[in-house]
Amino acid sequence: MQPDLPDLTALADAYGVATRYENAEQREVVVDTDVVVAVLAQFGVDASTPEAIGRELAAVRETRARTALPPTLVLREGTGYETGPAVVELEDGARRTVEEFLPGDLPLGWHRVVTAEQNVTVAVVPRRLPEVPPAWGWMLQLYALRSDESWGAGDYADLAVMARRSADELGAGVLLVNPVQAISPTHPVERSPYSPSSRRFANPLYLRVTATKAFATADETTRERIMARKPDSAELIDYDAVWRAKLAALEMLWPQEVPEPDPALEDFATFSALAEQHGPDWRDWPEPLRDPRSPEVAKARVELADRIAFHGWLQHLCREQLDAARKAAADMPVGIVHDMPVGVHPGGADTWALGDAFAPDVRVGAPPDAFSQQGQDWSLPPWRPDRLAELGYAPFRDVLRNVLRYADGVRIDHVAGLWRLWWIPPGEPPSRGTYVHYDAEAMMGVLALEAHRAGAVVVGEDLGTVEAEVTETLHERGVLSSAVLWFQRDYDLPGHPFIAPGSWDAEAMASITTHDLPTVAGWLDGEHVRVRAELGLLDGSVEREYASARKEREELTDFLVQQGISHDDMVAALHALLARASSRLLLTAPADVLGERRQPNLPGTVSEYPNWRIPLPVTVDEFFAHSRVRRLITTLRAARPQQD
Numbered sequence: 001m002q003p004d005l006p007d008l009t010a011l012a013d014a015y016g017v018a019t020r021y022e023n024a025e026q027r028e029v030v031v032d033t034d035v036v037v038a039v040l041a042q043f044g045v046d047a048s049t050p051e052a053i054g055r056e057l058a059a060v061r062e063t064r065a066r067t068a069l070p071p072t073l074v075l076r077e078g079t080g081y082e083t084g085p086a087v088v089e090l091e092d093g094a095r096r097t098v099e100e101f102l103p104g105d106l107p108l109g110w111h112r113v114v115t116a117e118q119n120v121t122v123a124v125v126p127r128r129l130p131e132v133p134p135a136w137g138w139m140l141q142l143y144a145l146r147s148d149e150s151w152g153a154g155d156y157a158d159l160a161v162m163a164r165r166s167a168d169e170l171g172a173g174v175l176l177v178n179p180v181q182a183i184s185p186t187h188p189v190e191r192s193p194y195s196p197s198s199r200r201f202a203n204p205l206y207l208r209v210t211a212t213k214a215f216a217t218a219d220e221t222t223r224e225r226i227m228a229r230k231p232d233s234a235e236l237i238d239y240d241a242v243w244r245a246k247l248a249a250l251e252m253l254w255p256q257e258v259p260e261p262d263p264a265l266e267d268f269a270t271f272s273a274l275a276e277q278h279g280p281d282w283r284d285w286p287e288p289l290r291d292p293r294s295p296e297v298a299k300a301r302v303e304l305a306d307r308i309a310f311h312g313w314l315q316h317l318c319r320e321q322l323d324a325a326r327k328a329a330a331d332m333p334v335g336i337v338h339d340m341p342v343g344v345h346p347g348g349a350d351t352w353a354l355g356d357a358f359a360p361d362v363r364v365g366a367p368p369d370a371f372s373q374q375g376q377d378w379s380l381p382p383w384r385p386d387r388l389a390e391l392g393y394a395p396f397r398d399v400l401r402n403v404l405r406y407a408d409g410v411r412i413d414h415v416a417g418l419w420r421l422w423w424i425p426p427g428e429p430p431s432r433g434t435y436v437h438y439d440a441e442a443m444m445g446v447l448a449l450e451a452h453r454a455g456a457v458v459v460g461e462d463l464g465t466v467e468a469e470v471t472e473t474l475h476e477r478g479v480l481s482s483a484v485l486w487f488q489r490d491y492d493l494p495g496h497p498f499i500a501p502g503s504w505d506a507e508a509m510a511s512i513t514t515h516d517l518p519t520v521a522g523w524l525d526g527e528h529v530r531v532r533a534e535l536g537l538l539d540g541s542v543e544r545e546y547a548s549a550r551k552e553r554e555e556l557t558d559f560l561v562q563q564g565i566s567h568d569d570m571v572a573a574l575h576a577l578l579a580r581a582s583s584r585l586l587l588t589a590p591a592d593v594l595g596e597r598r599q600p601n602l603p604g605t606v607s608e609y610p611n612w613r614i615p616l617p618v619t620v621d622e623f624f625a626h627s628r629v630r631r632l633i634t635t636l637r638a639a640r641p642q643q644d
Helices: 005-014 033-041 050-066 156-170 220-227 239-253 263-278 295-303 305-328 349-357 385-390 394-404 440-454 468-476 520-525 527-534 542-562 570-579 590-594 620-625 627-632 634-639
Strands: 020-022 028-030 072-076 086-089 095-098 109-114 119-125 135-140 174-177 198-202 335-340 363-366 376-380 409-412 420-424 434-437 457-460 481-484 508-511 585-588
Touching: 005 033, 005 050, 033 434, 072 440, 119 440, 135 156, 135 634, 156 174, 156 305, 156 335, 156 620, 174 585, 198 263, 198 305, 198 349, 198 394, 220 239, 239 305, 263 295, 263 305, 263 349, 295 305, 305 335, 335 394, 349 385, 394 409, 394 440, 409 440, 440 457, 457 468, 457 481, 468 481, 520 527, 520 542, 520 570, 527 542, 542 570, 570 585, 570 590, 570 627, 570 634, 585 634, 590 627, 627 634
Parallel strands: 072 119, 135 174, 135 585, 174 335, 335 409, 409 457, 481 508, 508 585
Antiparallel strands: 020 028, 086 095, 086 109, 109 119, 363 376, 363 420, 420 434
């Protein structure tokens, strides 16, 4: 039986579920009815029959009729709102009585408005963030750093050294770091930094054991036992060996006297202790343990109290070392910018602790386009927009706070997700999904408020198929967009010529490439074609792909000639081209200035390629002594000198 389509459309609209959308070719696509019904089911909405749709639609309309205010009000500063008689409870504890309108002079912050019928969150947010100072700097894969002191992978102390020496010796002003959010403390260790167990806590795998106070005060015998755990260097990063060694060392140092955790940290530490016993995915745990508020979990909190305290202690260590890294960047005009992934692992700590704030049975991805004809499945669960509003956007706010507590800025991966996300229903391929819309005004407002309070800059990753409204709003609110050389082409003109760097977005963070694209040396040598051909990832013939790569190199070489840039050294030439970009931030990668041919991550692969495992070919000390590094960043340094 087919549901009545106008009523289904009205019901879908009420929950932000798209029944049609415009694809990458700007053609309208009508979403299959069963997909819409399946996505609505993730909201607990039954749209399986006309009768069910009628009941659900009536319930929506009844709720709207009896509630004058939305579940959360997010207002730009200076904006009033009609509430009727109400009491405003300000964040600082003060109270105001209003007769009809919420006044426009409320201070920035998180407040509440109480009427006879409702008690809702009010967030008063800045209209625009301050201007981002111009700077150049590094896009850093932290795990790839190597030093004599780190244990098989880069760590937070390496980050501090990189920040301090980049500022003092090279004049860098910004350092963008891959996500360092928490993993499940189990084996095999999750390698992708874009699929964390929690976005609210940090990854203890990046701790430097020997930089802890506990190590400094340990006796000589304990120190020797700990240093004996240090793993040997390897051609590829062995996350399991690194975590096994650090965990054993930290267990030796644990003082067993730690501050009382807050409720969120208590939940995360409890998840970590349970994961050590039952595995990293709570969906596979015994049924009673899947609910963090169950009596069985309460009993486990008592039985595992020591282990829970240990994992809480690890987070305190992470905060100390991340704070130290931030202080090391104090002389940078921008500082350390942390990357915030678009989601979390579906069976990780956040989905366990936050429950129905997520839609756990759908996956986020992307619809089919020219680059991915079958669409993309990122295997990440999305926020439920209705629950975010009902919870006063606290889950989103808390993620931002926990990133910004040790950052000078944040890069929002797939920033278009603040507007809409592609939801893929259970059992469906990525091509059979639909967009679910979020309250972008609210999401951007919460982001702006938390960044304002932290004194942080914000960058939105708006690459790929993104609506123009997204980039326009980013700039309006003082958020930088992203510009990547490979994509800086005029797609409205025949042949898609490169855009002169002086015409790039001024309010952007610009780079030559990204972690998901070939390195400069790899692109110039056709390494990206060779690897994909070897792994069977090419849609067409190998010869055609190599020919296309040659054509792209020729086009870029011709463009360099047009710009009057010598191409005798193509890597230097591309950095000189980047230096001419009008964008506020200019970023390059250590791997690119060192000539590394392998890209950090090859999308579409998991174990077939060493994603997130490739170390830099030199140590941190060797990096700063390297003549090639200093030579290649000369043009960037001249273009974005540090201001005294």
